[in-house]
Amino acid sequence: MEKNISCSFSDLSSNLGISCFIAFITIILVRVIYVIYRTGKPLSKRSPQALSTLIVLGSGGHTAEMINLLLVLQKDRFTPRFFIAAATDNMSIQKARVLESSWADSSGVKGISAEFMQIYRSREVGQSYITSVWTTLVAMVHALWLMIKIRPQVVLCNGPGTCFPLCVIAFIFKVIGIRWSSIFYVESIARVKRLSLSGLLLYKLRIADQFFVQWPQLHRKYPRAHYVGCLM
Amino acid sequence: MGESLDGVKGKRVVFVTVGTTCFDALVKVVDSQEVKDELLRRGYTNLLIQMGRGSYLPTKSTGDDGSLAVDYFTFSSSIAEYLKSASLVISHAGSGSIFETMRLGKPLIVVVNEDLMDNHQSELAEELAERKHLYCARPPTLHLTIASMDLKSLVPYSPGDATPVAKLINRFLGFPED
Numbered sequence: 001m002e003k004n005i006s007c008s009f010s011d012l013s014s015n016l017g018i019s020c021f022i023a024f025i026t027i028i029l030v031r032v033i034y035v036i037y038r039t040g041k042p043l044s045k046r047s048p049q050a051l052s053t054l055i056v057l058g059s060g061g062h063t064a065e066m067i068n069l070l071l072v073l074q075k076d077r078f079t080p081r082f083f084i085a086a087a088t089d090n091m092s093i094q095k096a097r098v099l100e101s102s103w104a105d106s107s108g109v110k111g112i113s114a115e116f117m118q119i120y121r122s123r124e125v126g127q128s129y130i131t132s133v134w135t136t137l138v139a140m141v142h143a144l145w146l147m148i149k150i151r152p153q154v155v156l157c158n159g160p161g162t163c164f165p166l167c168v169i170a171f172i173f174k175v176i177g178i179r180w181s182s183i184f185y186v187e188s189i190a191r192v193k194r195l196s197l198s199g200l201l202l203y204k205l206r207i208a209d210q211f212f213v214q215w216p217q218l219h220r221k222y223p224r225a226h227y228v229g230c231l232m
Numbered sequence: 233m234g235e236s237l238d239g240v241k242g243k244r245v246v247f248v249t250v251g252t253t254c255f256d257a258l259v260k261v262v263d264s265q266e267v268k269d270e271l272l273r274r275g276y277t278n279l280l281i282q283m284g285r286g287s288y289l290p291t292k293s294t295g296d297d298g299s300l301a302v303d304y305f306t307f308s309s310s311i312a313e314y315l316k317s318a319s320l321v322i323s324h325a326g327s328g329s330i331f332e333t334m335r336l337g338k339p340l341i342v343v344v345n346e347d348l349m350d351n352h353q354s355e356l357a358e359e360l361a362e363r364k365h366l367y368c369a370r371p372p373t374l375h376l377t378i379a380s381m382d383l384k385s386l387v388p389y390s391p392g393d394a395t396p397v398a399k400l401i402n403r404f405l406g407f408p409e410d
Contacts, residue, residue, distance in 0.1 A: 060328070186397060189356065190356045228396045228400070230392035
């Protein structure tokens with residue numbers, strides 16, 4: 001008799017455990033579907049206040065292209081600004097600092113309302129894709145730490161590998177409800193016929209709210225992207 | 233700019249840049265007699281090489297004996313001044329170097345680094361060459377490109393514009409149109 005009761009208790013608790021787990025997974029799935037459905041739809045709020053903005057910088061032409069874009073965005077709409085570059089990329093941080101101090105000078109504001117951070121790289125240029133799996137996981141944990149601190153409302157990125165973990169985390173924040181953000185991805189001008197790996201992933205997984213390409217060949221291949229011509 | 237009748241030449245500088253990369257193949261071929269002879273034949277007097285992280289050191293030359301004057305350095309915080317005083321630019325296929333040079337309206341030969349894995353850089357160089365904004369070459373064929381290039385046939389590049397993207401971003405976020 002006692003054996004039967006203890007068996008049914010453990011059955012009950014394991015059934016309860018399984019039910020909770022299934023319910024949890026279902027809620028997450030529903031949220032993910034909802035987020036993917038809402039992704040790409042313009043925000044319904046009219047005339048928002050200034051939006052905290054994460055700007056992802058990258059070596060090579062990425063930072064130069066990003067700065068080119070920042071110059072045509074109104075600074076008071078995208079503030080406070082957080083710049084993230086790869087740990088080994090000091091030149092990009094330097095360029096961003098120069099930009100911010102020139103803005104501070106011209107508007108007469110004392111001090112800079114921007115923050116500069118560096119993150120472990122998911123993948124070095126030329127690194128094998130297999131070892132990249134581990135380094136990407138490390139980068140993800142570091143990215144999570146930074147994103148919890150920043151919780152941006154806008155994410156601007158244009159292709160370096162560093163942007164992928166950050167965008168994935170921004171997406172997860174949307175699912176969990178920590179912060180709703182608008183993710184904008186501008187594929188580099190150097191990408192004429194093929195998307196970069198970051199771009200391809202963010203496009204296929206529908207993580208970016210708006211995906212911009214600079215050459216018509218890419219627009220033909222990826223019709224959900226916005227063709228905006230050359231930025232440089 | 234250019235030669236005058238008595239052989240007193242104005243200085244015509246060829247500026248070679250590899251950006252922050254290592255591109256020994258380009259530096260080597262530019263320093264080769266074949267390419268230097270071709271540059272002389274086309275009327276250039278000076279060759280200045282920005283060699284970046286490469287390990288091959290070109291041979292310096294004053295050019296007093298009528299040969300091409302050759303000089304080199306590794307890096308500079310800004311190559312804008314070198315670009316401005318050049319009559320011809322030979323560059324690696326980095327987008328930064330390409331657009332900086334085209335914005336200054338300088339004739340440009342882009343040399344693609346064949347040793348790079350997953351060479352996405354070549355897409356940009358080839359596309360711009362197709363649109364006749366620059367010449368595209370590989371290290372082994374550079375001397376042929378120099379010999380046959382017609383710089384007057386190059387089409388000037390009109391600078392791009394980031395405002396369409398800004399408009400779309402602002403509209404998406406609900407900011408009013410300016």
